Amino acid sequence: MDRQFLEGRRRGVRRTVARTLVALVLMGCFAIALVPLYDVFCEVTGLNGKTASRAQALSAQSADQTRLVTMQFITRSSSGLPWALTTETRQLRLHPGQSAEVSFTFHNLGNRPYVARAVPSVSPSEASVHLRKLACFCFENQRLAAGERFEAPLVFQLTRDLPEDVKTVTLVYTLYEQQVSLSRHSAMQRPGGET
Amino acid sequence: MASHLPTGSSASQQQSGAAEMTSDTHHSGPTGLMRWLLTTNHKEIGTLYLLFSLAMFFIGGLFAMVVRAELFQPGLQLVQPEFFNQMTTMHGLIMVFGAVMPAFVGLANWMVPLQIGAPDMALPRLNNFSFWLLPVAFTMLLATLVMPGGAPNFGWTFYAPLSTTYAPPSTTFFIFSLHLAGISSILGAINIIATILNLRAPGMRMMDMPLFVWTWLITAFLLIAVMPVLAGVITMMLLDIHFGTSFFNAAGGGDPVLFQHLFWFFGHPEVYIMILPAFGIVSVIIPTFARKRLFGYASMVYATASIAILSFLVWAHHMFVVGLPLTAELFFMYSTMLISVPTGVKVFNWITTLFRGSLTFEPPMLFALAFVVLFTIGGFSGLMLAISPADFQYHDTYFVVAHFHYVLVPGAVFAIMAAVYYWLPKWTGHYPHLRLSQWHFWLSVVGVNLTFFPMHFAGLAGMPRRIPDYSLQFADFNMITSIGGFLFGLSQLLFVLVVVLCVRGGRKAPAQAWEGAEDLEWTVPSPAPLHTFETPPDFTPYRH
Incomplete structure (x- = not known):
């Protein structure tokens, strides 16, 4: 088998492995980032039923007398x-x-x-x-x-x-x-x- | 059993190989046990993976037998609820991470290089490492059974805070063993991707690859994508348990529901990791015994890729009852149902391949056909579960247990068995014993359906899962299920017998063991010599 062919394969393998490792690291970071992302997401949407963790100002608005x-x-x-x-x-x-x-x-x-x-x-x-x-x-x-x-x-x-x-x-x-x-x-x- | 590998035929090759390639010195390597410990040969490592998986299949199966024995009658007879929980948990963990996944990796090790005309995997030494991590990981996991406080008892999904605040001390070992198994899977996936993308025979384009190779390539990408998430989740558990963090602890500002989101973001692609290679196997076997080309090759590839992509968008269908907003319920319901489209494409392609084919029913074909029928039943119950309002009723009942056992046992496990019967002639040089294989098949089919079909009814009637006792109205269903379970479990001993007999002798198989088989692995002799395709084969694509 000619040397060039083998060398080409070896380079290809090295490139693929490098790219997969990058993808792996990115997914690892994504997994960790999901925790703060989830918190932010829940804070914005209130999805997990949590309330704000510090006191908020009274929002000046008149009471809606039409409903209780x-x-x-x-x-x-x-x-x-x-x-x-x-x-x-x-x-x-x-x-x-x-x-x-x-x-x-x-x-x-x-x-x-x-x-x-x-x-x-x-x-x-x-x-x-x-x-x-x-x-x-x-x-x-x-x-x-x-x-x-x-x-x-x-x-x-x-x-x-x-x-x-x-x-x-x-x-x-x-x-x-x-x-x-x-x-x-x-x-x-x-x-x-x-x- | 392990000694079936062609030591005799490889001896001559070893000499010629050593003469040819002076740089390659591993031929005169160690013998005996060290040979297996240090091997970098894809066929030997594939065999190791398969044997390991078989051992785990029996250990996990034994746990299932304990569960079924306890559930044979209502009331508590044999084991305490604490131990029952350990059995269900360990059964799930061992079967998912120890039996099904390593079996597919073993098949990939053996067959991917042969099917693409590569001399070995791209990274042989890494391959050895990723296998030997597994015995370490699972010895540790099994050792938790004898630890104080017992083995993990929180179910294979290890929901926090059951697996953190209320977990037995052995959970730390469970986390470590899962880390090791995860690393093993990741390294295996890297290896498979590198092999498929770079070592194909000259002239073989991506769209010329056998479907088993295609489905494994996509599976390997799924592994790369979700294994880091699993590693992240169990690391957070570890931090919560030992370092006072509160990722999943409401008392410290964390959220147990976050665990479920993270777990299922890993867990749903994981279930496709366990089924996509099975699709590939069936897509290779059915054309062989129908003596026709696979119908819709390209659509099969695209369907597999679509399933893989969709698998990232459906995770919350496992958590419909956790209190999702209506829009989320609808989104996950519809996206889940969408998966049935590419899956349907696959099923119809298999049926169309069978249509007007010259069918014969050798053991691999029997298992492949049973796969198509029974997996589809599992798919249909999956569709029922996808309906969010209906899932409120089905959630955590035996209906769910029936569903995922239908896709995993007559799905993934039958596909693995089909693959073993299909490629045994290539591995051992002998055909498996026909009568015994047929007995194994029919006993398995009857056993599987007897075990899992009544579970649908028990679940619809409201029997909850993971409970060692049940009310009297479920007694008949459970007794039938248990009898079926024992039958299925026992008939797997027949499988071992068939494999052992096939290794030791039997009708000699030619290079092309099956008449309609066309892929590259059938161009090398049976049994496949230790080294194949050291010079790339001439590959002529089917159509140009």
């Missing part, structure tokens, strides 16, 4: 955390554009201090971008000593452009313990993560 939306609150504690999160107001009806305040009570039932955070989730998810929180305990961790009680307000507004077919909005708060080690290793937390 039912706002429901559900609270729950995740496994292993001896806390109770309660609210007197399980449900209220309000006009889009109107702002309202609801008070929540944290209670540490355990016998040692814990650090925890209430993580919100909105259903239906298309309502989540229309829920503006002016003040919320969910923006930061709560540290409660054993047996301590703590009352915190949620001030919110449903914007007027809430889709017509949304009649009920449910806001769920789930309590999660924040590992102390978490804050120690905060440098390792994912970039862009909202902690």
Whole structure:
């Protein structure tokens, strides 16, 4: 077999391998980029029912007197955390554009201090971008000593452009313990993560 | 069993080869075990892959037998629910990553160089490495069964947080073994692409390649595209478990649904990785035994490529019930249904190839025909599942289990068996025992349908998957399924017998073992000598 033929094949193989490796690296980067992309996508569309992670300004708009939306609150504690999160107001009806305040009570039932955070989730998810929180305990961790009680307000507004077919909005708060080690290793937390 | 390779005939070749090519010194290489450990020959590595896959097929099958034995009757009889979960999980993982994928890579190793007239794979040493990663990976995965806390128990889809927050400690080993298997697949894919694109016989254009080569080329691109995503997902799991990150943990601002999106972005192309080479095999076998050219060669190539591209746009049909917005439900429903168009093109091409052909029904043809019929049933139940509102009912029931077992067992596995029966004469120089092969085929067909067809009804009636117990109304379906499962499992021992007998002797096969076979592999002697096509063959395309 002539040398030229073999040399040509060898060069071809090298070129193909180089190109496949480039494709491989690009797909690897894409896979990692999917995480922030997903976050951005969800933030814009509210698809995963998450609300904004910091306080938003009251959008100055008059209340839409033509319709009433039912706002429901559900609270729950995740496994292993001896806390109770309660609210007197399980449900209220309000006009889009109107702002309202609801008070929540944290209670540490355990016998040692814990650090925890209430993580919100909105259903239906298309309502989540229309829920503006002016003040919320969910923006930061709560540290409660054993047996301590703590009352915190949620001030919110449903914007007027809430889709017509949304009649009920449910806001769920789930309590999660924040590992102390978490804050120690905060440098390792994912970039862009909202902690 | 492994010693069937033509050591005798290659000895003479080794000498002549060594005389010819002084630079090539690996001919006087090690013998015995080291020969297999260090081999860079595509045929030997192909054999290793196939034997490994066969071993995994039986281990994964054994796990399935445990599952079916437990489900034989309602109530808990044999195993605890915890162990049952480990069995379903390991069955899925072993079958997908250990049996089906390596079997196709093994077939590619053996047949792609022979079908395109190449002397070997483009990167022989890499080839050796990518094989030997697999035994390491799967030994580690199987070792989790005896670890404290047990093996992975979260299902083969390893959804977070089941596989992170609530996972057994052995999950770390599972992640590492999946990384190794992934690297193996990636290296194998690079090798196959480099071989197909560069080592074709002079004169063979892309559109002259046998379809098995074409489908593998497209499969290899799919592997390159999605294996990094799998690696990324399991790395994020690892970080979540051990390094306090919160990719999939809602408590830290992550999202478990993100896991499902990432997993299925890998997972859906993955299911096509397991079926496209099967399409290629069937597209090679049917024309041979119909003694006709494949109908619609070009449309077959384009259909395969379309399926591959569409596979990236349908992943969320696995997550219809996760709470997608209506537009997303509709998009993924329609894009999923769109896949049935290129798939239909393929099925109609196979049928048209059969039309007015001179059909004979040798074992490979039997398996190929069963593939066409039974895979299509699996495709139809896939169409039913694609209907998003209907999927709300079918989701996580035995209907899903029936669907994907129909496309994977009488689909992918039957295609692999068809390929083995088709190419055994080329590998061993003997025809497989005809009667025994026929017995194997018919027992398998009856077993498969007895196992998986009643699952449709159990699922439609609402039986959930992955649960070791069930309510009484499902008892009859489950007993039939279990009996079918045992029958299918046992009849695979017959397959091993056929292969062993074929390796040891049998009716001698000529170079062209099947009358209607036309590809290049049938121009080399049977059994194929260790080194073939050291000078590229003369290739004349069929049409110009």
